[in-house]
Amino acid sequence: MNPGTRTITVGIDGSRASLDAADWAAREARRRRLPLRLLHAAPGPAGPARVPEADTGTDHTRTALDRAAIQLSYAHPALEIIARDTDTPAVPALLAAAAEAETLVLGSRGSTGFAGFVVGSVALAVTARAESPVVVVRAGELPEDERMPTVDGAAASTAPYLPVVLGLDLSHPADDLIGYAFDRAAVRSAALHVVHTWTVPPRRGHVPVVPMDGATVERGRGTWQVLTSTLQPWRHKFPRTTVSEQVIYGHPGHHLLMASTRAGLLVTGRRAGEGLDRSAHALIHHAMCPVAVVPYS
The missing domain is CATH 3.40.50.12370 (Rossmann fold)
Incomplete structure (x- = not known):
């Protein structure tokens, strides 16, 4: 550009x-x-x-x-x-x-x-x-859709902005994607909620369920530590932005669609040179707030 x-x-x-x-x-x-x-x-x-x-x-x-x-x-x-x-x-x-x-x-x-x-x-x-x-x-x-609900007849234009939600794949924690989400939250003086989802491939012939064994619980904890470490430099760069993190088992499309019901902007990524994945398609069609798709290398 x-x-x-x-x-x-x-x-x-x-x-x-x-x-x-x-x-x-x-x-x-x-x-x-x-x-x-x-x-x-x-x-x-x-x-x-x-x-x-x-x-x-x-x-x-x-x-x-x-x-x-x-x-x-x-x-x-x-x-x-x-x-x-x-x-x-x-x-x-x-x-x-x-x-x-x-x-x-x-x-x-x-x-x-x-x-x-x-x-x-x-x-x-x-x-x-x-x-x-x-x-x-x-x-x-509408303009009021990106802001918190008002009370006592307060003007919608003065209400705080709803959070920006970032769907982050820790196998590709691209700076362009993370920076875009932090910047959009900062411009709005809004909170940033970062969601990472993970799954375990089901064994052949078994219906996938939420795993509860020690190894997968430990994996979840390790993933949380990686997410926290990945976001730490950005917290320093944007010290006024309130950041919350969520590591959750499941597919990203489902959980990000749920998060969109409480967001003013939903940010997801796309690898440069590749098309939209299934999750991005679902978000564009069904998200309850604007969806930003950020290409990254």
Whole structure:
């Protein structure tokens, strides 16, 4: 990524899902003090509509990209917004944009609006190949969804952020992945909850169960020590971030989906040059909060 072009970039297609993703991207850009780049990658204008001109009071036909830029500028007046349209097909256009962005943001559920693609296929194809982190935002995501519940009528915008959850494979404890999670938690002044799961292959002909023998219990303790040791340098680097750790037996997809119900952002990794694994697929489709997929070497 070229440091001179750092942005939060979001794919716009005119759908409700992409507008929800764009609003999340705008909030992330504001938190990180970066420009927001809107990219419309459909092969032509998508759904022109009559939108009033704010400065003249007259009507004007605008594309989905124009409408999104206007709505976001009203909602985030201090944010620098860059809008761009391209005739390049969606997947290669978004992959190229990801190479120049700090983070690429995409909508997950609902109609994609990109011609020729079924629901979710753009998000999956781009997330599986992007050079930079990709955040997939579920349709219907609201600003208050990333914050703690309020009491006594307090404004949702002043509530603390929900924790950032990191799913960490200790066989590949990549700095890019861990650093991304710590940084996102720090920017939000949110807690970071790190989850590592482990399993024992079942013996042939046996139904897998939670192992309780001494060797596997000892393995669990050893794994916990490795996790604590892995995170120690990052605790020193981010001393104000509250970090909790969980080592749990089972498959990562299940436990991370459970964790997503109490998270504002879920962070998982993908080895560079490889596609999405089964766990990442499940998280993108079913997580109850935005999912960041971070490539690492």
